[in-house]
Amino acid sequence: MTAKITHDDLLGFADRAVNLPRDVATEKRKQINTLRDRLSDHIAANPGFSLVKMLHAGSVAKGTALLTVNDFDVAVYVRRDEAPVEEAALLDWIAERLRAAYRGLIDPSQIEPGTHCVNVQFKGSGTEVDVVPVLYEGDADDRGYLVASDGTQLLTSVRLHLDFVRARKNACEHHWAQVVRLVKWWAREQKIRAPDGAFRCKSFMVELLCAHLLDRGLIVFDDYVTALDGFFDYVVRTELTERVAFTDCYSFGELPGGRIGEIEIFDPVNPTNNVARGYDAADRKRIVDAASEALDAITEARYATTKAQAVECWQVVLGDRFRGQ
Ligand SMILES: Nc1ncnc2c1ncn2[C@@H]1O[C@H](COP(=O)(O)OP(=O)(O)OP(=O)(O)O)[C@@H](O)[C@H]1O
Ligand SMILES: [Mg+2]
Numbered sequence: 451m452t453a454k455i456t457h458d459d460l461l462g463f464a465d466r467a468v469n470l471p472r473d474v475a476t477e478k479r480k481q482i483n484t485l486r487d488r489l490s491d492h493i494a495a496n497p498g499f500s501l502v503k504m505l506h507a508g509s510v511a512k513g514t515a516l517l518t519v520n521d522f523d524v525a526v527y528v529r530r531d532e533a534p535v536e537e538a539a540l541l542d543w544i545a546e547r548l549r550a551a552y553r554g555l556i557d558p559s560q561i562e563p564g565t566h567c568v569n570v571q572f573k574g575s576g577t578e579v580d581v582v583p584v585l586y587e588g589d590a591d592d593r594g595y596l597v598a599s600d601g602t603q604l605l606t607s608v609r610l611h612l613d614f615v616r617a618r619k620n621a622c623e624h625h626w627a628q629v630v631r632l633v634k635w636w637a638r639e640q641k642i643r644a645p646d647g648a649f650r651c652k653s654f655m656v657e658l659l660c661a662h663l664l665d666r667g668l669i670v671f672d673d674y675v676t677a678l679d680g681f682f683d684y685v686v687r688t689e690l691t692e693r694v695a696f697t698d699c700y701s702f703g704e705l706p707g708g709r710i711g712e713i714e715i716f717d718p719v720n721p722t723n724n725v726a727r728g729y730d731a732a733d734r735k736r737i738v739d740a741a742s743e744a745l746d747a748i749t750e751a752r753y754a755t756t757k758a759q760a761v762e763c764w765q766v767v768l769g770d771r772f773r774g775q
Contacts, residue, residue, distance in 0.1 A: 454754050454757050454760030455757075455761065456675060457673045459764075459774045460674035460675060460678070461628075463771075463772055463774075464631065464635075464674075468631050468632060468635045475510055475513070475515060477575075478577060479506065479510060479511070481522075481575065481577055481579075482511075482524060485504060486504040486505075488555055489501060489503070489548075489552075490503060500529050500533065501526055501528055501529075501544070502527040504525065505592065506523075507524060507582070507612070508580075509523075509653060511523075512627075513619065513627050514615070514634070515631075516638065520578065522578065522579045522580065523579075525581075525582050525583075525608045526583055527594060528540075528544065530586060530594075531587075533583075533585060541564070541566075541583070544568050544583055545561050552570075560572075560573065564580070565601075566582070566600070566601050567597070568580075582596060582597060584596050591609065592609035592610070593610075593719065593720075594606075594607070604720070605723065606717055607719045610718070611719065614661070614719075615661075618664055621664060622664055622671050625671040625672045625674075626660060626661075626664055629681070632678060632768070633656045636744060637651040637656060639769040640740045648736065650729060650736075655715050658715050658725060659684075663680065663684060669684065678767065679748050681741075682741040682745040685737065689734070690734050690738060693705070693709075693716070694715040698719075699718055700720075700721045705721045711724045711726055711727055711729065712729055712731050712733070744766065744767045747764065747767055750763045761773060
């Protein structure tokens with residue numbers, strides 16, 4: 451029996467509805483580079499300025515952004531010994547320094563401290579940038595304490611994360627990042643369907659799971675039907691109880707001896723940082739159940755007798771906008 455929905459259908463959908471178009475990504479990166487360059491000029495002209503540098507850290511930098519992306523994450527490195535300890539004071543302090551650095555480029559009213567980051571808005575394009583603080587003590591690999599979205603401080607390096615992602619993109623050109631974006635799209639659909647933010651599945655977790663599947667040769671990436679089937683099968687089979695970790699920056703012996711989380715997906719930079727920290731049994735179950743539903747739908751699509759039926763099955767996975775080709 452010939453498959454009703456093929457790799458080409460998924461590729462067409464990805465290009466039409468999932469991926470951030472290349473020219474938009476380039477334009478956004480340019481805006482963020484302007485912020486970075488202006489800051490480094492200001493730092494050069496003002497020795498002793500407490501901000502050290504800026505790095506573009508989010509999905510637009512990694513090439514894994516969705517069309518629907520609305521936050522552009524940058525990390526601003528600040529000298530730890532000069533920065534206020536308390537978070538609200540820290541964010542006010544950073545906002546004030548960014549206003550000084552961007553005088554003439556961005557109106558001071560468009561730089562506002564938020565809950566765990568400073569928000570910078572470009573007027574014309576409406577681009578919103580989340581500036582996340584990293585408390586820095588001069589580490590050569592740009593390790594520092596990142597203020598996470600829940601306010602906790604995590605020792606990590608967004609620069610090494612970019613290297614980590616680039617290595618997987620090089621090992622599996624186009625396909626690895628495309629499968630990441632399709633899985634992120636699936637997760638986004640689940641978030642929309644679930645009431646009150648009940649479904650959680652962080653983008654960085656999706657990237658790390660896909661990196662694990664690539665590194666171990668557990669799934670095939672160059673056919674997107676097979677890849678998604680393989681991804682969901684992995685989640686259902688392991689129920690996300692298998693420890694996921696990488697040896698790019700440390701050895702497995704440095705990982706914690708006992709379990710430290712309901713889901714364990716370790717930061718490739720810091721063996722004590724579980725990226726799935728804060729996910730409980732119910733969160734894990736929701737991800738596994740949704741993956742199981744997706745897997746069933748993909749299987750059913752294979753046996754569909756009409757294209758319309760197969761499209762309907764795939765809509766369970768990718769949402770109503772999926773129409774096949
Ligand atoms: N728990 C964490 N530990 C260490 N670093 C993290 C953690 N969460 C996020 N990061 C850093 O922040 C970056 C952005 O990750 P995040 O999951 O917030 O979204 P994203 O990749 O920008 O995706 P999108 O915005 O499209 O959902 C990661 O690449 C990583 O460098
Ligand atoms: Mg982001």
